[in-house]
Amino acid sequence: MNEAELSKPERSGRLSADDWAQAALDMIAEQGVAAVAVEPLARRLGVTKGSFYWHFPSRDALLVAALERWEKLELETVWGQLEAVPDPRQRLRALFEMVAHEFKSHVIYSELLKALDHPAVQPVIGRVSERRMDYLTASFRQAGLGRTDAQHRARLAYSAYVGFLQLNLQLHQTRMQHDEFEAYVEHMMATLIPSV
Amino acid sequence: MNEAELSKPERSGRLSADDWAQAALDMIAEQGVAAVAVEPLARRLGVTKGSFYWHFPSRDALLVAALERWEKLELETVWGQLEAVPDPRQRLRALFEMVAHEFKSHVIYSELLKALDHPAVQPVIGRVSERRMDYLTASFRQAGLGRTDAQHRARLAYSAYVGFLQLNLQLHQTRMQHDEFEAYVEHMMATLIPSV
DNA sequence: ACCTGAACACCGTTCAAGT
DNA sequence: ACCTGAACACCGTTCAAGT
Secondary structure, eight states, X not given: OOHXXXXXXXXXXXXXXHHHHHHHHHXXXXXXXXXXXXXXXXXXXXXXXXXXXXXOSSHHHXXXXXXHHHHHHHHHTXXXXXXXXXXXXXXXXXXXXXXXXXXXXXXXXXXXXXXXXXXXXXXXXXXXXXXXXXXXXXXXXXXXXXXXXXXXXXXXXXXXHHHHHHHHHHOSTTOOOHHHHHHHHHHHHHHHSOOO | OOHHHHTSOOOOSSOOHHHHHHHHHHXXXXXXXXXXXXXXXXXXXXXXXXXXHHHOSSHHHHHHHHHHHHHHHHHHTHHHXXXXXXXXXXXXXXXHHHHHHTOHHHHXXXXXXXXXXXXXXXXXXXXXXXXXXXXXXXXXXXXXXXXXXXXXXXXXXXXXXXXXXXXXXXXXXXXXXXXXXXXXXXXXXXXXXXXX
């Protein structure tokens, strides 16, 4: 590869719809949903904005495509990892650990939580949440709770998870230190996980 | 008042900065933060958009003014009501009841949670959250928890509160029925409130 | 099959001129 | 002290024309 190619993201001549969707997803991770704009993306990809409309009918359609991409990704990686953990307590802990250490998938999840304003974001986040809550419910049943209690506890635990993400976003200066975070997770587990 | 005046919001001739701020706040409650746009507001107020810039230097400044207005309002009404409830358990219950029945202040709070994307929204929501969490911490101390436990439990409870709001926004079709909601609140209280 | 370039609409912002 | 109206920048969208 020569020097001229180093300055731009390498691609083989022309773009595909997937290239645009991936660029949009990167943009969400970097600067949030609002930053997904046709003109800046076109600049970044080295084409004019007019060409965008050959691949997608609208900016909205691009957002939807990017979000579908993310949904598939998070289903495979993040959620797949958790499924491997048999003990329900360990699973909850693993979930919170993942949040704390900010994998890319969670960065995007946070960005989407901030942009719930947008109609395209709501259904995706809704589906992901529903899936996660079903999963937690099953975990709590395995841990010995009755059906109704398991459902309520799952809702409570998932609320705690979403709320925790939000608070971390909100109280940016008060971002928790590692030790404090560990202590909080302990407290949360002791409170939410049924004892053996 | 004659028929011509009925079609427009009544006002005495010219506008003040407060009129614009209130109109912006109404817009947030109705259609969210993104809907706060100079041109539509000007149309609604019956003036041209140019006049807006006599009152505010930018759209952002308007947003900030509207949010300050809301912060003062919510501090007086919502939070003032809770302060009147002496028992910490009743207080938590009162808080969740308020969320469930969607007072205007909570409608706006929800809208702001959805628009955490916006730099002007974050500090306001941050201050309000901090105040609420301090308040919860004090309640849990009164209810008999040690200092650290009270802090953690307050964070957990507030996360549950914020997360609950979020889930209600997300799972719109699955919006809880009254009985189910009451049962959930019972479960949450039994889990989060220390026993006597 | 994919891209350019010019055009238009919409909104934020500026400013000289009006009352 | 507050408003108008024209101007410009920026972004979404369309489309005829290019390769």
